[in-house]
Amino acid sequence: MTRIVIVGASVGGVKTAQGLRSGGFDGEIVVVEKEDVAHPYDKPPLSKAYLTSPDDLGAIRLIDQEDLAAIDASWRFGVAATGLDPAAKELLLEDGERLAYDALVIATGSRARTSPWGEGPGIHVLRTTADAHALRSALQPGRRLVIVGGGFIGAEVAATARKAGVDVTIVDPLPAPMSRVLNEDVGRIFLDKHAAEGVRTRFGTGVDGVERVGRELEVRLSDGERITADALLVGIGAVVNTEWLEGSGLVVDNGIVTDGRLRAIGAADVFVVGDVCRWQHEDGSGSTRLEHWTSAADQARLVAHNLLSPAEARAYVPVEYVWSDQYDWKIQVVGRTGSAESQLIGDPAHDRFAVVYSDGARVTGAVIVNWPRALIAARRAVADRGDADALVTMLTEITAKAPAPVVS
Amino acid sequence: MTAIVKADLGACQGYANCVVGASDYFDIDDDGVVVLLQTDVPDAELTRVEEAARSCPVSALKVIRG
Numbered sequence: 001m002t003r004i005v006i007v008g009a010s011v012g013g014v015k016t017a018q019g020l021r022s023g024g025f026d027g028e029i030v031v032v033e034k035e036d037v038a039h040p041y042d043k044p045p046l047s048k049a050y051l052t053s054p055d056d057l058g059a060i061r062l063i064d065q066e067d068l069a070a071i072d073a074s075w076r077f078g079v080a081a082t083g084l085d086p087a088a089k090e091l092l093l094e095d096g097e098r099l100a101y102d103a104l105v106i107a108t109g110s111r112a113r114t115s116p117w118g119e120g121p122g123i124h125v126l127r128t129t130a131d132a133h134a135l136r137s138a139l140q141p142g143r144r145l146v147i148v149g150g151g152f153i154g155a156e157v158a159a160t161a162r163k164a165g166v167d168v169t170i171v172d173p174l175p176a177p178m179s180r181v182l183n184e185d186v187g188r189i190f191l192d193k194h195a196a197e198g199v200r201t202r203f204g205t206g207v208d209g210v211e212r213v214g215r216e217l218e219v220r221l222s223d224g225e226r227i228t229a230d231a232l233l234v235g236i237g238a239v240v241n242t243e244w245l246e247g248s249g250l251v252v253d254n255g256i257v258t259d260g261r262l263r264a265i266g267a268a269d270v271f272v273v274g275d276v277c278r279w280q281h282e283d284g285s286g287s288t289r290l291e292h293w294t295s296a297a298d299q300a301r302l303v304a305h306n307l308l309s310p311a312e313a314r315a316y317v318p319v320e321y322v323w324s325d326q327y328d329w330k331i332q333v334v335g336r337t338g339s340a341e342s343q344l345i346g347d348p349a350h351d352r353f354a355v356v357y358s359d360g361a362r363v364t365g366a367v368i369v370n371w372p373r374a375l376i377a378a379r380r381a382v383a384d385r386g387d388a389d390a391l392v393t394m395l396t397e398i399t400a401k402a403p404a405p406v407v408s
Numbered sequence: 409m410t411a412i413v414k415a416d417l418g419a420c421q422g423y424a425n426c427v428v429g430a431s432d433y434f435d436i437d438d439d440g441v442v443v444l445l446q447t448d449v450p451d452a453e454l455t456r457v458e459e460a461a462r463s464c465p466v467s468a469l470k471v472i473r474g
Contacts, residue, residue, distance in 0.1 A: 015462065022458060044465065064467065294425060297463055323423055323465070330422065330440070372422050372440035379428055 002027040004307065005091055005099055006073075007081045008107030009033035009040045012274030012296040014062050016105050017071045019304025029073035030099065032091070035128065036078030039068070044293055046132040047156040048325050052139055052164045057129065081108070084248040086267035103269045103307055106245075106256060107300075110238035110275040110291065117148075117210035117234070122217050124233045126153055138231035141165030146219050146227055148207050149235035150177035152324050155190065157233055158199050159326035169200040169227055171219070176203055182367060183338050186355050189348045190326070197327050202227075238291060240276045253278060255289040260315040262303050271307065273299040282315045294321040319383050320365075332375050335365030335382035343388075345395040346371065354378065354395055358388035366391075373398060411449040411473045413457060415442050419468040426469055429460025434469075442468065 004020060006013045009031050017029050033040075040062040050060055063071075076093075083092035090098040112125035124135045138145060139161050147154045147161075150172035161168050174180060176187030177194060195201050206222040210232060219227045242252045251257040251265045255278030262279055264270040272279075274296035278289040295318055306313040324331040328351060337357045346353030354374040357365040362385045366378035374395050381391045413433060422440030426433070430453075435443040449457045449471060461469035 018462065019459075022455070042465075061467075293465055294463070297425075297465075301459055301463075319428070321423075321425070321428075323421075332423070370440075372424070372436045372438060375422070375424050376427055376436055379424060383428070 002102055003100065004029050004103045004105065005101040006031045006105045006107060007033075007091065008109055008274070009035075009037075009075065009077070010043060010107065010109055010274065010296070011062060011293055012107035012109070012277075012300050013105065014040045014071075015297050015300035016107065016273055016304050017073050018063070018067065019301050020307065021071050023304050023308045025304075025308060027102070029071065030076065030101075031073050032076045032079055032081055032093065032099070034078070034080035034094075037129070038077075039065075041129060043127070044323075046129065047126055047153050048160060051132055051136055051157065051160045055133065055136075060129075080244070082244050084245055084250065084267075084270075086249055086270060089269065101269075103271070105303060105307075106264070106270065106272045106276060107274045107296070108241040108244070108276050110240045113234075113237045113239050115148075115210075115232075115234040117207060117232075120212075122215075122229075122231045123210070124231060126157065126233060126235065127238070135231070135233060139164045139166050142167065143230045144228065145169070145231050145233060146171060146217070146229040147233045147235060148172070148219075149233075149237070150174060150203060151180070151235060151237065152178060152322070154233065154235035155194065155326055156324055157235065158194055159197065162197050162199055163327070167200075168198075169202060169229070170194065171202040171205055171207055171221060171227075173206040173222075174203060181333065181338055182355075183340060183342060183357075186337075186342060186344075186367060189344075189353075190331075193327065193329065193348070238275065240289075242276060253287075257287065261306050261313045262299060262316055263306070271303045273303050279316055290318065290320060292320060292322050319379065321379070329369050332368045333365070334368070334375070334378050335363070337365035337367055339364060341388075343392050345374075345392060346399050356388055356392050356395070361388060362386065363388045363391050410451075411454055411457075411471050413444060413447050413449055413461060413469065413471050415444055416468045416470075417441055419466050420464075421466050421468075423465050425463040425465065426460045429463050430457050433457055434460065 042062045045060045080094045112127040144167045147170045155177045176191040179187030208220045211218045217229045249266045256272045257265045258272045258279045260282035275291045280287045322333040341358045352370045355367040363381040368375045420442045458471045
């Protein structure tokens with residue numbers, strides 16, 4: 001194998017390249033990235049500290065200069081892939097080039113779902129550094145921001161904006177923040193936190209429309225309320241970047257469908273990592289697509305291995321992991337959460353707690369806030385499908401021995 | 409040649425991806441900061457420890473090859 005081409009220079013693409021090199025690949029690596037950036041950057045900080053800190057792309061580098069140089073790849077920033085010819089083993093680029101590959105790794109990610117209420121000045125989405133820079137200018141003390149969507153992005157931006165003194169309202173038809181992932185009861189813990197931090201919360205309410213009145217935006221809610229805002233952030237999910245593969249023969253079904261080892265169905269020597277990867281479980285239990293940083297990194301490592309050691313190719317079997325920073329809460333979500341079988345350990349009022357989710361017997365997932373010991377125990381229990389009662393008992397005992405300090 | 413693992417304690421956010429990758433090298437203390445259980449990485453362990461270090465979301469860990 002002499003040339004591996006990677007499409008996308010975010011976490012999935014970069015970590016694949018890094019894994020190939022450290023695994024001993026001595027051929028050519030070409031990374032094609034449609035965003036015209038100087039250096040691969042990391043996306044999680046964009047909704048957190050980066051949003052209100054000085055404009056320093058160096059602070060959110062995905063990889064340092066030394067490690068980037070060690071990858072020894074040709075980086076083609078600012079060039080979009082526009083098509084794929086798997087029979088000829090060529091990637092088509094927007095500048096007309098047909099880039100030949102021996103193996104291709106697709107890591108084109110997803111983009112923010114655009115506003116159904118119109119676009120233009122004051123209406124934001126958040127996915128790229130350009131989006132973050134535009135939103136940053138709206139986050140001035142006393143300015144009014146309405147966030148539509150109480151998922152992770154919306155909840156994080158609400159926290160970051162409140163800390164900057166912005167007047168924030170969150171609107172979502174669901175009953176509580178992140179409730180789609182955490183379940184309604186657990187979501188309410190976070191609803192209370194946002195309310196206590198001064199966010200106006202309008203959950204269980206949709207948006208009917210947004211109108212411009214002079215320089216202001218008037219947001220009409222489904223219950224008739226009207227909220228005047230200086231800026232609107234639309235955080236209603238992501239859409240996979242797969243349109244460029246139309247006609248390629250790859251199977252696209254809300255993501256590029258792969259086998260359990262992340263090889264694309266319908267094309268030899270094409271692998272998929274990150275948000276665009278919809279892999280079929282080897283046990284026949286359907287397919288999954290994840291949009292997490294850690295999944296992309298894990299998939300990248302696996303694909304590098306599977307490319308270099310096809311005879312020992314492994315299947316992707318994740319333990320999901322997501323983190324979020326909101327106010328003084330470090331929130332960590334492990335495994336599959338959201339089932340109704342959940343138990344709270346500790347007290348959210350003391351800013352340290354855990355929620356253990358189970359299938360009735362075994363641990364399936366957990367949410368941890370400001371509690372490192374519980375995080376380690378939960379990650380282990382989820383990976384081992386440990387006994388839920390045992391984990392709850394253990395965490396309860398730790399709490400009894402060392403109650404969390406009351407944060408004033 | 410032995411490699412050495414180094415941690416940037418100020419950068420660490422306690423995500424614990426490293427602990428999942430190599431619990432014989434990394435732990436997290438009660439303040440959510442990484443603890444190096446050992447720092448010398450023999451050749452046979454290099455790939456595994458390097459992968460665990462690279463799984464850090466804030467690049468707080470680095471394996472320096474000797």
